[in-house]
Amino acid sequence: MTLRNRLILIVSVPVFLGTLFVASQPVGPLPALGPFLEPTRGVWSMAGVAELPDSAFASIPGMEGNVNVVYDDRAVPHIFAESRLDAVRALGYVVARDRLFQLDLQTRATAGTLTEIVGDVALSADQQSRRLGLAWSAEQNFSRIEPGSDVAQLMTAYADGINAWIDGLDDNELPLEYRLLGAQPQRWEPQHALYLLKRMGWTLSYNNLERRKAAAASMVGMDAANALFPVNAPIQEPIQTNGTDGPRVEAVTLPPPGTPDVTAADWFNASTLAFESECATITFDCSSEDVVGSNNWAIGPLKSVSGNAILSGDPHLNLTLPSIWYEVHLVVPDYMDVYGVVIPGTPGIVIGFNRDVAWSFTNTGADVMDFYEEQFDDLDDATTYLVDDAYRPLGTRIEEYKDEKGRVIAVDTIYHTHRGPVFEQGDRRLSLRWTVLDDQGEFEAFDGIATARTVDEWLEKMESYVAPAQNGIVADRQGSIAIRSHGRFPDRDTDRPGDMVLEGTNGDTDWTTYWPVSRYPFSIDPPRGFLSSANQQPIDPRAEPAYYGAQWPAPWRAMQINSVLRQDRKFTADDMRLLQTNAGSARANYFLPHILNAGERVLSAAPNDTLLGQALRLLSAWDGNYTKANTRAVLFEQTMTELGERTWDELDGPNGRVATPSSALLGILMNDSTSRWWDNRATPTVENRDSVVASSLRSAFVRTRSQFGPEDGEGWLWSSRRTANIRHLLQIPALSALNLPVQGGPSTISPSSGSGTHGASWRMVVELGPSITAWTTYPGGQSGNPISPYYRDRIEQWMNGELAEVLFPERAMEIPEDRILSRLRLIGDE
Amino acid sequence: MNKMVGNVAFAVLVVAFGAGTVMFGWWTIPLIGLIWGVIAPSKLQTGATAAMAAALSWGLLLSWTATQGPVGALARRVGSIFGVPSVAFFGITLTLAAVLAGSATLVAGALTPSRVQKTK
Numbered sequence: 001m002t003l004r005n006r007l008i009l010i011v012s013v014p015v016f017l018g019t020l021f022v023a024s025q026p027v028g029p030l031p032a033l034g035p036f037l038e039p040t041r042g043v044w045s046m047a048g049v050a051e052l053p054d055s056a057f058a059s060i061p062g063m064e065g066n067v068n069v070v071y072d073d074r075a076v077p078h079i080f081a082e083s084r085l086d087a088v089r090a091l092g093y094v095v096a097r098d099r100l101f102q103l104d105l106q107t108r109a110t111a112g113t114l115t116e117i118v119g120d121v122a123l124s125a126d127q128q129s130r131r132l133g134l135a136w137s138a139e140q141n142f143s144r145i146e147p148g149s150d151v152a153q154l155m156t157a158y159a160d161g162i163n164a165w166i167d168g169l170d171d172n173e174l175p176l177e178y179r180l181l182g183a184q185p186q187r188w189e190p191q192h193a194l195y196l197l198k199r200m201g202w203t204l205s206y207n208n209l210e211r212r213k214a215a216a217a218s219m220v221g222m223d224a225a226n227a228l229f230p231v232n233a234p235i236q237e238p239i240q241t242n243g244t245d246g247p248r249v250e251a252v253t254l255p256p257p258g259t260p261d262v263t264a265a266d267w268f269n270a271s272t273l274a275f276e277s278e279c280a281t282i283t284f285d286c287s288s289e290d291v292v293g294s295n296n297w298a299i300g301p302l303k304s305v306s307g308n309a310i311l312s313g314d315p316h317l318n319l320t321l322p323s324i325w326y327e328v329h330l331v332v333p334d335y336m337d338v339y340g341v342v343i344p345g346t347p348g349i350v351i352g353f354n355r356d357v358a359w360s361f362t363n364t365g366a367d368v369m370d371f372y373e374e375q376f377d378d379l380d381d382a383t384t385y386l387v388d389d390a391y392r393p394l395g396t397r398i399e400e401y402k403d404e405k406g407r408v409i410a411v412d413t414i415y416h417t418h419r420g421p422v423f424e425q426g427d428r429r430l431s432l433r434w435t436v437l438d439d440q441g442e443f444e445a446f447d448g449i450a451t452a453r454t455v456d457e458w459l460e461k462m463e464s465y466v467a468p469a470q471n472g473i474v475a476d477r478q479g480s481i482a483i484r485s486h487g488r489f490p491d492r493d494t495d496r497p498g499d500m501v502l503e504g505t506n507g508d509t510d511w512t513t514y515w516p517v518s519r520y521p522f523s524i525d526p527p528r529g530f531l532s533s534a535n536q537q538p539i540d541p542r543a544e545p546a547y548y549g550a551q552w553p554a555p556w557r558a559m560q561i562n563s564v565l566r567q568d569r570k571f572t573a574d575d576m577r578l579l580q581t582n583a584g585s586a587r588a589n590y591f592l593p594h595i596l597n598a599g600e601r602v603l604s605a606a607p608n609d610t611l612l613g614q615a616l617r618l619l620s621a622w623d624g625n626y627t628k629a630n631t632r633a634v635l636f637e638q639t640m641t642e643l644g645e646r647t648w649d650e651l652d653g654p655n656g657r658v659a660t661p662s663s664a665l666l667g668i669l670m671n672d673s674t675s676r677w678w679d680n681r682a683t684p685t686v687e688n689r690d691s692v693v694a695s696s697l698r699s700a701f702v703r704t705r706s707q708f709g710p711e712d713g714e715g716w717l718w719s720s721r722r723t724a725n726i727r728h729l730l731q732i733p734a735l736s737a738l739n740l741p742v743q744g745g746p747s748t749i750s751p752s753s754g755s756g757t758h759g760a761s762w763r764m765v766v767e768l769g770p771s772i773t774a775w776t777t778y779p780g781g782q783s784g785n786p787i788s789p790y791y792r793d794r795i796e797q798w799m800n801g802e803l804a805e806v807l808f809p810e811r812a813m814e815i816p817e818d819r820i821l822s823r824l825r826l827i828g829d830e
Numbered sequence: 831m832n833k834m835v836g837n838v839a840f841a842v843l844v845v846a847f848g849a850g851t852v853m854f855g856w857w858t859i860p861l862i863g864l865i866w867g868v869i870a871p872s873k874l875q876t877g878a879t880a881a882m883a884a885a886l887s888w889g890l891l892l893s894w895t896a897t898q899g900p901v902g903a904l905a906r907r908v909g910s911i912f913g914v915p916s917v918a919f920f921g922i923t924l925t926l927a928a929v930l931a932g933s934a935t936l937v938a939g940a941l942t943p944s945r946v947q948k949t950k
Contacts, residue, residue: 001940005939005940005941006940008936008937008939008940009937009940009941011936012877012933012936012937012940013937015929015933016860016930016933016934016936016937019926019929019930019933020860020930023856023857023860023926023930024857030912033922033926034855034856034857034926034930035855035856037856037922037923037926038851038855038856039851039888039891039892039894039895039923040851040852040891040895041855042856043904043908044892044895044901044904044923045895045898046899046904047895047896047898047899047900047901047903047904048895048898048899049899050899050900050903050904051899176908180911732911734907734910734911735907735911786907787899787900787903787904787907
């Protein structure tokens, strides 16, 4: 070999091998560049499917007739089918067409198989899902469904639709996320629809009541812990109307902080995994009371300008791109004509309306889970557990976690008692009884309510609903309105509330009966002319003293909604829209006078306190609204933070605060000027309410000015302090919509959590007149393809609190040609 | 005459790279590069020719893709994922093809006994 060739080899071989390597293998965050950049099959080819074609044609196995799908100019598919199952097949198809990666990712997240596409970074999340038994219970539930039953047919038809899309996937239709991960979609099994319900159950009905109370008791004793975290909300504005014309504030005197409860401390320090909610494992910011805060309300003819019932709903969830919701219209002549939103993975509309009724949901927050301390025969090699003096065999599940290459990266042995999965907590073994793991009836309910004709019929069809418990509000064209909390609620003994760990060795602690539907919190056509819910305690304990839950968000949003709807006036549908983003705050209205009065009292005794004087002057000029242009809300919020930090210092442990009582409890405390809770243990003097409020004001003013500049500068603009952040499912910033200025603050009707990752995931207003008129939006767009113009086209509308009037045609031909985006014809497999 | 042969060879290479990519995938770029390195005269210029042909071939395929949809928007969005501007994203794509083809050609050419030696 010549010297020249040797030199060429020395240079070209490393270049060739290096380039070949990055072309064929993922390197760090980069996908394998060869297949990724290839012009005809790689990411570039996605340009050809950025927009829906004018028309398309496909087949789905098992179709009974033909289905016409017309996408309108908001990219909403209107599905016109000849049978219910064909409509569901088409629904599966169109959802997969727009949201395939989302479907797959949600399924993997529930199944605990994320590691198989993203590697060991997801191991902890996968272990959580599997230890909770989400997919395991879904598989068990599915095995008990009669194969030929209505619900089995529904789930199978939906799977057929999704798989028809997957099977016909062209190279250019593979979603971007798969290309980035170097993965392929997995086929959809009928039971995957149940996975989604389990996942929602985890998001919405998993609580940490037991741990929270133990944490507080470990610092201030059990008596004080019971008072700080009471079973019943200290301010009552229940969903089931209680005959009062406003909130009822309980006259509570908090017992003073006690000595730490050693048993509770041991227990708290040992407890970890079993009590980690989704907040801790996914991307939720759990610091705010309004992390998952939803609203719904309805007005009857008495409160409506038109005399028609009007319904409004805005469920608040984690904001993601693509959105958690997908808007769709299903028409089967003489059977069903329903419009609304599905969660990709549910074979039916969850929130929406038909020609006669409209409905929406908020989370109930009832306590539908209990932990039992079990006694095993052997801690290290258990085979049995003790119940009523007899040992019962333990169930065992071996879970293997694999990486992208199929290598096993971890193995778990998970035990089960008759109650549910077991969690190790130091030397303790806790089993979990949770309705989310029970057999579900949600699909039957969603299928039924889609064809309900009246409020009564809707309520009847919702009776099979199990979890997560939801406050369902409904209105019909006759002007009737109703609200009921739906779910399966355990009927606990009064001496064994659900916010304490129960003795597993005592079989009497097992749930044996559930509340009958007749006991569910419920109101219909109240004299006041309206109904509402905002996650608050659904029923006044004076009306129903039985234990129902103990983690109720402060009722500020409910109070704000009701204060508007109680006004002596009538409302239009547009008033309902405006109320969804109302900038006022019952929380601010409650606390502001307390703060100003306390500050004034201190100032009058010390007129030279210039810092306090300036803070009071600025805060007294605040109108209590969280508009984007407001420049005083920032000082109020800082004051509230300071007040909370100073007041609950008794709950500060070596690693920070162990638990924080609700703002409603702080509100109650504001009425007790000399409570021992005002005293700061770190100072020799004994503080009272006024001195703590004054020091909070001074400190808030100094901190706000040092962090955000002078009070009239842009730094104090509310829009620069609180923004919405809608992150892509893979947390890729370039595919997210970040730092969006929105109206609203803590505990406003459209609350803004600190990180802005949660908010109104869907907004809908429906007027039920002789015909139905509806307006909707959500923060995202119909397409899951980031290149599509419909990926995030609704975000600006959502930010501005605007809604779009929907097309609700009875027949395809009623859709104006100039509003048709695309057509799709689906036929059976020949 | 030599220039014309060179032009024809270049055109053949462009077509071969393009057809290989469309029919079989990206890996035909280094494969064709290797084959070209074996059969073409062993010169630095040979590698450059292959590199240019591959880049042009993928460039033409991208131009065709641009007729199907908004590749500019796509380049902006996908480029931003990796923190590169859209133009750079185009550039990286063409560079990948060029480097794969050029380096493969040079490696194969350097490892192939020269024809002069063979005729001796």
